[in-house]
Amino acid sequence: MNERERKSKKMEAEVLLEKVREIEAAKSKPDEELPDKNNTSKILKENRELSAPMSEAETKKILSAKSRRSFLIGGATALVGIFGWRWMPDETKQSILRSTFEFNERVSQVFYRPKRFAPEFSPELAGARVNGGEGLSGDFNVADWRLRVGGLANRMEDLILTLDDIKNLPRVEMTTELKCIEGWSIIVNWAGARFSDFAAKYLPKTRSGNAPDIQNSPEDLMRYVSLVTPDEGYYVGWDLPSILHPQTLLAYEMNGSPLLAEHGAPLRLASPTKYGIKQIKRIGRIEFTDERPRDFWAERGYDWYSGH
Amino acid sequence: MTKQLEKKHSLAIRWLHWISFPLLTIMIWSGLLIYWANAVYGVKIFDYELFHFFPTWFYETLSIPFRLAEGLQLHFFFMWFFTINGIIYVIYLMFSGEWRALLPVPGSFKRAALVTLKDLHIVKKLPAQGKYNDAQRIAYTGVILLGAASVVTGLAIYKPLQLGWLTNLLGGYEWARWEHFWIMILFVLFFVVHVVQVALAGWSNFRSMVTGYEAIDAESKIPESAHNEEQGATI
Numbered sequence: 001m002n003e004r005e006r007k008s009k010k011m012e013a014e015v016l017l018e019k020v021r022e023i024e025a026a027k028s029k030p031d032e033e034l035p036d037k038n039n040t041s042k043i044l045k046e047n048r049e050l051s052a053p054m055s056e057a058e059t060k061k062i063l064s065a066k067s068r069r070s071f072l073i074g075g076a077t078a079l080v081g082i083f084g085w086r087w088m089p090d091e092t093k094q095s096i097l098r099s100t101f102e103f104n105e106r107v108s109q110v111f112y113r114p115k116r117f118a119p120e121f122s123p124e125l126a127g128a129r130v131n132g133g134e135g136l137s138g139d140f141n142v143a144d145w146r147l148r149v150g151g152l153a154n155r156m157e158d159l160i161l162t163l164d165d166i167k168n169l170p171r172v173e174m175t176t177e178l179k180c181i182e183g184w185s186i187i188v189n190w191a192g193a194r195f196s197d198f199a200a201k202y203l204p205k206t207r208s209g210n211a212p213d214i215q216n217s218p219e220d221l222m223r224y225v226s227l228v229t230p231d232e233g234y235y236v237g238w239d240l241p242s243i244l245h246p247q248t249l250l251a252y253e254m255n256g257s258p259l260l261a262e263h264g265a266p267l268r269l270a271s272p273t274k275y276g277i278k279q280i281k282r283i284g285r286i287e288f289t290d291e292r293p294r295d296f297w298a299e300r301g302y303d304w305y306s307g308h
Numbered sequence: 309m310t311k312q313l314e315k316k317h318s319l320a321i322r323w324l325h326w327i328s329f330p331l332l333t334i335m336i337w338s339g340l341l342i343y344w345a346n347a348v349y350g351v352k353i354f355d356y357e358l359f360h361f362f363p364t365w366f367y368e369t370l371s372i373p374f375r376l377a378e379g380l381q382l383h384f385f386f387m388w389f390f391t392i393n394g395i396i397y398v399i400y401l402m403f404s405g406e407w408r409a410l411l412p413v414p415g416s417f418k419r420a421a422l423v424t425l426k427d428l429h430i431v432k433k434l435p436a437q438g439k440y441n442d443a444q445r446i447a448y449t450g451v452i453l454l455g456a457a458s459v460v461t462g463l464a465i466y467k468p469l470q471l472g473w474l475t476n477l478l479g480g481y482e483w484a485r486w487e488h489f490w491i492m493i494l495f496v497l498f499f500v501v502h503v504v505q506v507a508l509a510g511w512s513n514f515r516s517m518v519t520g521y522e523a524i525d526a527e528s529k530i531p532e533s534a535h536n537e538e539q540g541a542t543i
Binding site: 039040041042043044045046047048049050051052053054055056058059060062063066067069070071074081096097098100101104108111112113116117118119177179180181182183184185272273297300301302303307308 | 309310311312313314315322326330342343345346348376377378380381382384385388405407408409411413414415416419436437438439441442445467468469470472476480481482485515518519520521523524526
């Protein structure tokens with residue numbers, strides 16, 4: 001290697017070293033000397049709106065005028081809100097809240113599709129929880145029990161059925177999640193007859209007076225179903241679409257055995273389409289009706305629809 | 309000293325911000341009236357429960373017990389306003405361009421950690437920032453996501469059959485309720501930190517959420533950005 005070659009090698013090394021120094025220096029420079037590098041306002045190009053420079057006294061004047069205005073408007077709005085609600089008569093408040101439930105019900109019905117099914121579970125997951133004994137008090141003998149059915153087509157007086165009449169309908173089993181309006185849920189295995197099969201056999205009246213046709217013109221049928229315990233201590237109302245859902249059963253068995261008294265023997269409603277409050281135990285009478293039926297918990301401030 | 313007035317919050321943002329405060333309060337309050345009827349959550353380490361939501365004194369002080377029906381009525385009335393307010397807020401951010409000041413950017417999480425250290429008086433200097441620092445960007449974007457999550461989990465509990473796919477996606481009905489509950493807890497935590505930070509930031513900052521404006525030193529280099537001067541907007 002001659003002298004010249006050695007020199008050029010040395011120079012190359014120096015140039016490289018200088019570059020490294022530059023990079024290192026850039027790295028160690030504090031943020032304020034590189035305003036753009038880390039300033040988040042630049043990354044998304046946010047804008048700021050600033051007034052022309054002015055004296056401190058001027059800003060104070062403008063701000064206090066703006067403050068007065070804004071705090072007055074804000075304060076007045078807050079007071080109207082608070083006292084408006086406070087002084088609103090209870091009946092007005094109740095009627096607003098009840099109409100909201102009804103409004104929500106109409107919204108729900110717009111999106112309701114009978115083809116949507118609640119998930120089913122393995123029967124091994126099934127459990128039981130007793131809650132609610134309204135309508136189950138008093139002397140009751142299962143052997144004497146009969147189901148009365150009103151609002152049927154071509155019939156004025158109630159039809160009287162036995163449990164065997166229900167059991168003669170196709171038997172359906174399902175394991176679904178029962179949801180209590182209190183917030184808990186439990187998986188239960190049910191067996192019984194589809195309410196839709198019951199309604200297909202014991203046809204409801206129509207609104208037009210024509211012969212009922214569940215398949216082709218369900219909208220002509222009575223719009224509601226009322227269900228009441230034998231002692232009339234508990235009563236619920238259902239809209240027809242929800243009660244005709246294939247997962248709404250007139251259940252006579254729970255978790256593999258006939259219903260126990262506390263679960264509504266001999267016949268109750270079971271359905272994952274509504275909260276437990278709607279799944280009436282110990283049904284005494286069923287009526288197809290065009291008037292919205294009274295409902296035990298709706299009369300106590302709960303949502304009449306209570307549908308999932 | 310020469311000052312400048314800075315327009316910090318537009319009229320829409322101020323109204324949406326202040327309306328969301330009572331709405332969120334009512335949603336949490338009515339949610340507690342509902343939760344009481346099946347108060348099953350707690351913080352557990354293995355089988356030992358450190359804290360149960362909520363202790364008896366809490367319910368009794370606030371007279372929460374036996375008001376489930378009232379809770380449901382309020383919850384399903386105010387949910388509409390809560391949701392609509394949130395949707396308008398997001399749409400407004402999108403079209404006004406104010407999302408630029410609000411969304412986290414690359415490096416935000418790193419710098420947010422520095423902001424936190426500064427707030428804890430461990431380091432002295434704040435990283436460069438725009439209208440909001442990076443911790444604020446994360447918090448304010450996070451709380452919007454929290455709002456969206458509360459509506460989504462709420463719907464999954466409200467209509468678990470018709471919106472079965474959604475309930476399923478969230479892990480089922482019971483999980484959705486659990487998630488809805490913890491979102492509420494996160495909202496409360498956000499609220500506490502937010503109020504403390506606003507109190508520490510002082511009156512001028514607080515007033516800007518009412519009037520929209522804040523006076524800043526004209527010489528102030530914080531936050532620095534070249535286009536400040538170009539703007540020179542008159543008010």
